[in-house]
Amino acid sequence: MRPADTIVAVSSARGRSLRALIRLSGPIAFHAAAKLGAHPPPTRDGLRSVRLQLEAGTLPALASFFASPRSFTGEDTVELLVVNHPFITEAIVGTLAAIAGVRHAQPGEFSARAFLNGRLKIEEAEGIAALIGATHTSHLAAATRLLSGEAGAEFRRWADEIANLLALTEAGIDFTDAEDVVAITPDRFVARATTLATRIRTAIAAPASALADRGLPRVVLLGEPNAGKSTLFNALLGRPRAVASPVAGTTRDVLEEELVLSAEVSLAGAVLLSDLPGLDAQPIGEVGIHAQRAAREAASAADVAVWCDPSGRFQPMAGFTMPARLIRVRTFADRPSPRAASTPDTPPEALAVCGLDGFGLHALKRAIADAVGSAPPDAAAIVVPRQRRAAATSLHHLDAAITLAQTEANRARWNSPELAAGELRSALDACEELGGRMSPDDILGRVFATFCIGK
Numbered sequence: 001m002r003p004a005d006t007i008v009a010v011s012s013a014r015g016r017s018l019r020a021l022i023r024l025s026g027p028i029a030f031h032a033a034a035k036l037g038a039h040p041p042p043t044r045d046g047l048r049s050v051r052l053q054l055e056a057g058t059l060p061a062l063a064s065f066f067a068s069p070r071s072f073t074g075e076d077t078v079e080l081l082v083v084n085h086p087f088i089t090e091a092i093v094g095t096l097a098a099i100a101g102v103r104h105a106q107p108g109e110f111s112a113r114a115f116l117n118g119r120l121k122i123e124e125a126e127g128i129a130a131l132i133g134a135t136h137t138s139h140l141a142a143a144t145r146l147l148s149g150e151a152g153a154e155f156r157r158w159a160d161e162i163a164n165l166l167a168l169t170e171a172g173i174d175f176t177d178a179e180d181v182v183a184i185t186p187d188r189f190v191a192r193a194t195t196l197a198t199r200i201r202t203a204i205a206a207p208a209s210a211l212a213d214r215g216l217p218r219v220v221l222l223g224e225p226n227a228g229k230s231t232l233f234n235a236l237l238g239r240p241r242a243v244a245s246p247v248a249g250t251t252r253d254v255l256e257e258e259l260v261l262s263a264e265v266s267l268a269g270a271v272l273l274s275d276l277p278g279l280d281a282q283p284i285g286e287v288g289i290h291a292q293r294a295a296r297e298a299a300s301a302a303d304v305a306v307w308c309d310p311s312g313r314f315q316p317m318a319g320f321t322m323p324a325r326l327i328r329v330r331t332f333a334d335r336p337s338p339r340a341a342s343t344p345d346t347p348p349e350a351l352a353v354c355g356l357d358g359f360g361l362h363a364l365k366r367a368i369a370d371a372v373g374s375a376p377p378d379a380a381a382i383v384v385p386r387q388r389r390a391a392a393t394s395l396h397h398l399d400a401a402i403t404l405a406q407t408e409a410n411r412a413r414w415n416s417p418e419l420a421a422g423e424l425r426s427a428l429d430a431c432e433e434l435g436g437r438m439s440p441d442d443i444l445g446r447v448f449a450t451f452c453i454g455k
Contacts, residue, residue: 006032008096009105010089011079020084022092024102025077025110030065032099033078036092038063040078045070052080054091059083073110074117154203155387159431161196162398165189166424169417186408189420193402200395204388217372219259219271222299223308224317225278228331228355232308233257233275235355236365242275253277253291254298261369271372274298279317299323304371306364310335312350325371329353333360394430397423 006026012019024033030040037053040046044067052059062081071077082088097104114120168184184192221229230242233255242255259273276298277291299305305323307314312330316322333352351367353360401423408414 006102007105007109008032008093008102009110010093011110012084017084019081020089022080022082022089022096023077023105023110024080024096025071025073025075025113026102027076028099028101029076029078032096032102033063033065033080035099036095038078038080040065050080052082052092054095056091059088059092069117069119072119073113074119075113155391155431158196158200158391158394159428161192162394162424162428162431165193165196165401166421166428169414169421169424186405186414189405190402190409193398193405197395197398197402200391200398204391204395217271217303218274218298218301219304219306219368219372220274220276220299220302221306221308222276222279222295223331225280227278227308228310229278229308230275231355232306232329232331232353233273233355235358235361236273254294259365259368261365271304271368274302279320296320304368306368314350327351327364327367327371329360329364331355390430390433394427397427397430401427 004027006024006028008022008024010020011023012021030044034040037058038050038061041048045065047062047064050061050063052061059082064079064081066072066077066079068074068076080092082092093104096102111120165184169189171184221233223229233242234240236259237257241257254277255275257273258270260270276295279295280292299320300323302323304325304327306327306329307322308329308331309315310330310332314328328350330350330352331354333354334357351360351364353364355361401420404416404420404423405414408416414420
């Protein structure tokens with residue numbers, strides 16, 4: 001990233017919206033826009049209608065001018081609102097990028113400049129990345145929390161409490177002979193530090209959410225052997241991915257593929273679909289036991305489970321608890337249901353699906369999207385991978401300091417507070433990195449490299 005350059009890119013989402021936003025930011029942003037006929041107002045800030053002079057002709061547009069530092073990036077910025085057509089947007093961006101001193105923006109470069117110019121905190125920049133990657137409403141809410149700075153404020157409260165504990169601990173080192181200086185006792189230290197450790201552990205102990213690892217919601221196909229899971233897996237993907245065979249136990253590994261859902265479902269564009277080995281009460285051999293273990297682990301980590309049962313009985317499987325968000329599917333819907341006369345009817349929420357002719361697939365995709373979208377917010381969703389690593393490091397040193405203090409419990413003063421103070425300094429360093437105040441270049445590079453062009 002070269003801050004001396006002026007950069008340009010389409011900043012609005014690709015799609016069917018009628019308008020597109022083109023952002024131009026840098027030292028010569030106003031000059032470059034003027035070359036196309038978008039002249040800034042006398043005040044250098046404001047909104048005005050312009051006619052862009054392109055090679056193919058003139059184009060009406062709405063231009064917003066933001067003089068440094070009153071812009072998203074903190075630099076002179078021009079935003080052009082134009083008709084959303086690929087030919088038009090590519091022509092405008094290409095014309096601007098051909099001007100000396102202007103180039104195409106790299107992924108995340110607008111947000112990186114905003115951070116470097118003090119317009120964004122690091123966790124707010126990560127909130128933008130999380131917002132881009134949100135796949136349903138709970139992830140969107142968590143991304144908004146990052147972007148608003150609410151999560152960053154919590155990180156800073158952690159750092160403040162560690163700093164307070166460190167100051168009180170060091171008071172017992174530097175002022176041992178001063179009667180008017182009251183250091184913290186080991187017992188009191190353990191109580192305060194344990195409370196803080198619990199808060200940090202709660203934030204990072206929950207399984208990483210789809211937002212947190214920028215992955216996709218996990219949906220698994222589970223059921224007994226020969227329940228039609230692999231056939232359904234292939235049918236949902238629209239291509240042969242798993243080996244479908246009437247021989248029980250053909251699937252021995254967990255197969256994972258991205259499944260694109262109906263575009264009509266808001267914020268549930270895709271999921272990670274997994275075909276699991278059949279759940280068998282009595283697996284045969286070491287390979288069978290390994291396959292069962294892999295299937296159960298994948299099912300326990302899933303956001304949504306699709307329970308496949310060609311009989312429609314959906315009898316509980318011994319030793320296995322179904323995930324909370326469950327979709328019951330009677331597979332092989334092209335065949336008569338083998339239920340006995342005394343068996344109750346298929347539960348009303350069960351879907352009849354045939355993976356061979358596609359019957360019921362649309363309804364199943366809709367059910368998956370609804371189940372994913374109804375998932376409650378994840379307690380770990382405020383923590384992205386960089387933050388999770390820093391918080392875990394801070395927690396490790398904080399726990400070490402607590403252990404040292406516990407060895408000196410019931411004493412009015414510490415015998416050796418220096419060791420605990422050293423652990424607290426390390427915990428504070430990690431916590432400051434968590435809030436972005438000590439971010440090395442490689443951390444910044446990883447954060448902004450995940451952005452898309454125009455952000």
